[in-house]
Amino acid sequence: MNRKKIFLLSIMAVVFAARPALSQDQMKGMNMSQVPVVKAVCILYPTSGNKVTGIVIFTKTDGGVKVVADVQGLTPGKHGFHVHECGDCSAADGSSAGGHFNPGKMNHGAPMDMMRHEGDLGNLEADATGKAHLEFVDLMIKLDGPGSVIGRSMIVHEKEDDLKTQPTGNSGSRIACGVIGIGK
Ligand code: CU
Ligand code: ZN
Numbered sequence: 001m002n003r004k005k006i007f008l009l010s011i012m013a014v015v016f017a018a019r020p021a022l023s024q025d026q027m028k029g030m031n032m033s034q035v036p037v038v039k040a041v042c043i044l045y046p047t048s049g050n051k052v053t054g055i056v057i058f059t060k061t062d063g064g065v066k067v068v069a070d071v072q073g074l075t076p077g078k079h080g081f082h083v084h085e086c087g088d089c090s091a092a093d094g095s096s097a098g099g100h101f102n103p104g105k106m107n108h109g110a111p112m113d114m115m116r117h118e119g120d121l122g123n124l125e126a127d128a129t130g131k132a133h134l135e136f137v138d139l140m141i142k143l144d145g146p147g148s149v150i151g152r153s154m155i156v157h158e159k160e161d162d163l164k165t166q167p168t169g170n171s172g173s174r175i176a177c178g179v180i181g182i183g184k
Contacts (some may be wrong), residue, residue, distance in 0.1 A: 041056070041183040064140075069081070087153050108164070111136070
């Protein structure tokens with residue numbers, strides 16, 4: 001190899017090493033929703049004046065996303081339970097979480113409806129001691145890709161979601177809020 005060739009090869013090596021890892025075009029399309037997620041966790045904290053706490057675990061399965069919720073400090077009976085648009089529980093009344101998570105621009109509905117908000121997970125049902133356990137596989141929510149629930153929030157409501165009143169299910173005030181994060 002002559003000196004000129006070596007010189008050119010060294011220049012090429014420097015240029016190659018200095019290039020960005022991804023092109024500008026590739027980076028444009030990248031966001032958090034492209035990170036593969038198999039588990040998500042949400043810790044529920046009471047809003048002002050309430051004592052509702054809990055945990056929701058989301059796990060990707062072949063048939064959909066398995067949702068397991070354990071919540072306490074409730075009044076006995078049904079309580080609306082939704083994924084809301086913003087992962088922001090900063091407001092004392094939970095209003096900062098925004099409306100039901102609805103990337104598909106659908107109407108409010110029941111978990112088993114074809115037409116529903118992605119966030120419509122129906123109701124929790126508390127027993128006489130104020131504890132609720134909910135376990136089901138949801139066919140619509142996603143942990144990754146477009147419409148991922150990561151970075152959104154879970155809200156528990158004062159009243160039962162009637163599964164039909166638009167756009168909230170008429171489930172009253174927000175008694176617990178938590179942000180959905182990537183699980184370990
Ligand atoms: Cu809600
Ligand atoms: Zn809804």
